Amino acid sequence: MHEWLLPCTATNLVGLPPGLLGSVDFNDHPVRLRIHGTRESARGLFSVLDTVASLDEASEVFKHFMTLSFGLTPDHQARQRSERLRWKSSYLKVLEGWGFDANGPQASVLKGWVESRFGLVPTYHRGLLDRFPSEAWMHYIEDKFSSRYHNNNIDQQLDLLFEFCQWCARRFGLPARTRIKVWRGINKLHEHRLLQGSLRERHGVLLLNNLNSFSLSRERAETFGDWILETEVPVQKLVFFPGLLGRSLLAGEGEIIALGGAYRVSAHYA
Numbered sequence: 219m220h221e222w223l224l225p226c227t228a229t230n231l232v233g234l235p236p237g238l239l240g241s242v243d244f245n246d247h248p249v250r251l252r253i254h255g256t257r258e259s260a261r262g263l264f265s266v267l268d269t270v271a272s273l274d275e276a277s278e279v280f281k282h283f284m285t286l287s288f289g290l291t292p293d294h295q296a297r298q299r300s301e302r303l304r305w306k307s308s309y310l311k312v313l314e315g316w317g318f319d320a321n322g323p324q325a326s327v328l329k330g331w332v333e334s335r336f337g338l339v340p341t342y343h344r345g346l347l348d349r350f351p352s353e354a355w356m357h358y359i360e361d362k363f364s365s366r367y368h369n370n371n372i373d374q375q376l377d378l379l380f381e382f383c384q385w386c387a388r389r390f391g392l393p394a395r396t397r398i399k400v401w402r403g404i405n406k407l408h409e410h411r412l413l414q415g416s417l418r419e420r421h422g423v424l425l426l427n428n429l430n431s432f433s434l435s436r437e438r439a440e441t442f443g444d445w446i447l448e449t450e451v452p453v454q455k456l457v458f459f460p461g462l463l464g465r466s467l468l469a470g471e472g473e474i475i476a477l478g479g480a481y482r483v484s485a486h487y488a
Contacts, residue, residue: 229335230336230337231255232254233254234249235337239338240479240480241479241480245450248455249454251454256377256380263279264385266283267280273392280378281463289370290306290308309379311324312327323366325343327361327372328376328429329358330362331372331373331376335373338477338479340358340427340428341410341427343361344361345357383462392461393434394453395453398451398456399449400448401434401448402431402433402447403433403439403443403445407445411425412424424481426478426479426480427478428477430475430477431475432449432451432474432476438472445486451481457475457477460472460473460474
């Protein structure tokens, strides 16, 4: 494990050193991750979830709980005009924003959440995040702390989303019980730091961003770039998978969202 190569922070709420969490050693031998205090703050939710029989039913229970807990009632149902006018950040809107643009302001909120909860620092946001300070770092910091999206306890909403995703993966074995083979289409290999090996030989260890989208289909991944990265993601790193919140959100992309760090990859030219 080349822990010194991994950009990390001291902030961590899962009780595991970020250098280990972001390493290939963790991917080879993953352990369960739990964000401290999240389950305890929503005992009622997980008690009800333990009684459901299907993923669809669990999704409805979770979304109902989040709507009531964080005031995510649609605008047309709001009782007062002041409530309609006040913007409330929502985990659903943040995920939708990520789907539209992984370098947009909503995506920066997700990357900032990963940074604060797991200690994994982003490596790319509208530009390479290498030296600090830099223009890219300033854009990232401005985006992630913008009051437009960083309000309404959005980090706590994302904590619950992660715990719910992990609960579903264990309960229903979706999208897998242990690890998932995935693909990612990219255009610029130089945006990813090579830690080991040589991509000329089509194999190596790449340092990926602290949060990434992967496709469950190689054919789908080929539409996103000239190079295809093939790897395996342990279910313990899952943040989102198709069907987790119903059959509409990001379902057409067939993508999972997972924590990043160092990954063993095979690279293929599409």
